[in-house]
Amino acid sequence: MNFKGKDIISIKDFSKPEINYILDYSKKMVDFAKGEKYIDILKGKVMSSLFFEPSTRTMLSFGCAMNRLGGRVIGFSDPGKTSQKKGESLADTIRMADSYSDLIVIRHPQEGAARLATEFAEVPVINAGDGAGQHPTQCLLDLFTILTEKKKIEGNKVILLGDLKYGRTVHSLAYALSLYGAELTFVSPKSLEMPREVVDECKDLGVKPVSTSNLEKSIRDTDVLYVTRIQKERFPDAEEYNKVVGTYTIDNKLLQNAKKDLIIMHPLPRLAEINPEVDTTPHALYFKEAFNGVPLRMALLSLTIGGEL
Numbered sequence: 227m228n229f230k231g232k233d234i235i236s237i238k239d240f241s242k243p244e245i246n247y248i249l250d251y252s253k254k255m256v257d258f259a260k261g262e263k264y265i266d267i268l269k270g271k272v273m274s275s276l277f278f279e280p281s282t283r284t285m286l287s288f289g290c291a292m293n294r295l296g297g298r299v300i301g302f303s304d305p306g307k308t309s310q311k312k313g314e315s316l317a318d319t320i321r322m323a324d325s326y327s328d329l330i331v332i333r334h335p336q337e338g339a340a341r342l343a344t345e346f347a348e349v350p351v352i353n354a355g356d357g358a359g360q361h362p363t364q365c366l367l368d369l370f371t372i373l374t375e376k377k378k379i380e381g382n383k384v385i386l387l388g389d390l391k392y393g394r395t396v397h398s399l400a401y402a403l404s405l406y407g408a409e410l411t412f413v414s415p416k417s418l419e420m421p422r423e424v425v426d427e428c429k430d431l432g433v434k435p436v437s438t439s440n441l442e443k444s445i446r447d448t449d450v451l452y453v454t455r456i457q458k459e460r461f462p463d464a465e466e467y468n469k470v471v472g473t474y475t476i477d478n479k480l481l482q483n484a485k486k487d488l489i490i491m492h493p494l495p496r497l498a499e500i501n502p503e504v505d506t507t508p509h510a511l512y513f514k515e516a517f518n519g520v521p522l523r524m525a526l527l528s529l530t531i532g533g534e535l
């Protein structure tokens with residue numbers, strides 16, 4: 227399998243054997259990701275980190291991954307301090323990053339921005355989130371987390387909860403979980419249901435997702451509860467946000483009805499949708515999930531620009 231020079235824009239660009247290969251390869255990166263072993267297979271390589279939207283985990287774990295592989299990072303996290311402020315086009319910004327680096331990681335508020343960037347870059351482009359579109363690297367680390375904890379992806383009963391309309395992580399994950407034949411339940415307020423096209427993609431892959439707003443009932447026989455934040459920044463109207471914020475809260479009382487080995491995931495940042503009292507229960511996997519971003523992204527960087535271990 228050859229990923230050299232490949233853009234990573236959508237999880238839909240990958241076949242199941244390709245995803246399996248990446249997940250296997252990520253396992254080999256764990257000790258390096260923790261700093262317990264050392265490699266420098268990306269020595270001399272430079273990654274552009276272009277964040278047009280706020281980020282903590284995605285930006286820092288990409289940076290960490292590049293450093294752990296011996297590479298270096300240039301970039302920005304505040305586009306207001308770049309020539310974008312003077313009116314420069316995205317195309318020209320990408321052309322510059324292309325000439326200064328070996329790979330571009332981009333997060334942008336507009337859906338399709340990462341795909342557009344590939345038109346102006348010779349080097350590989352990785353989509354670190356494009357508006358309400360896709361978040362393929364988060365999806366891969368989520369799959370990696372489920373695989374590590376549950377030993378398999380197929381057959382798990384998974385709830386995707388919260389803002390299924392604007393949440394890009396769940397758009398990518400619903401597709402990928404369908405590829406593996408997981409059982410899907412979508413739980414959201416009525417106004418934030420999973421977009422029709424994502425539901426259709428799942429059905430095309432042979433999965434029949436159940437949509438409901440009743441979390442208490444659905445949680446009983448669930449293996450994985452994937453919680454998301456209501457994406458305030460994507461609401462055209464503050465009133466609409468106020469109507470749905472606080473609809474679901476995961477707390478210890480709710481978890482009394484859950485399976486003992488239920489795992490709770492969240493791409494983070496978490497606001498009030500998970501009560502901090504849950505953090506110390508064996509269900510809470512979200513911080514480990516965030517760490518998994520490092521080995522997973524090390525694998526992607528190594529496969530696209532480094533040559534393999």
Ligand code: NCD
Pocket residue numbers: 283284355361364394395454455493494495
């Ligand atoms: C998510 C994102 O940016 O889509 N965060 C992340 O990358 N880990 C989720 C969110 O912002 O709610």
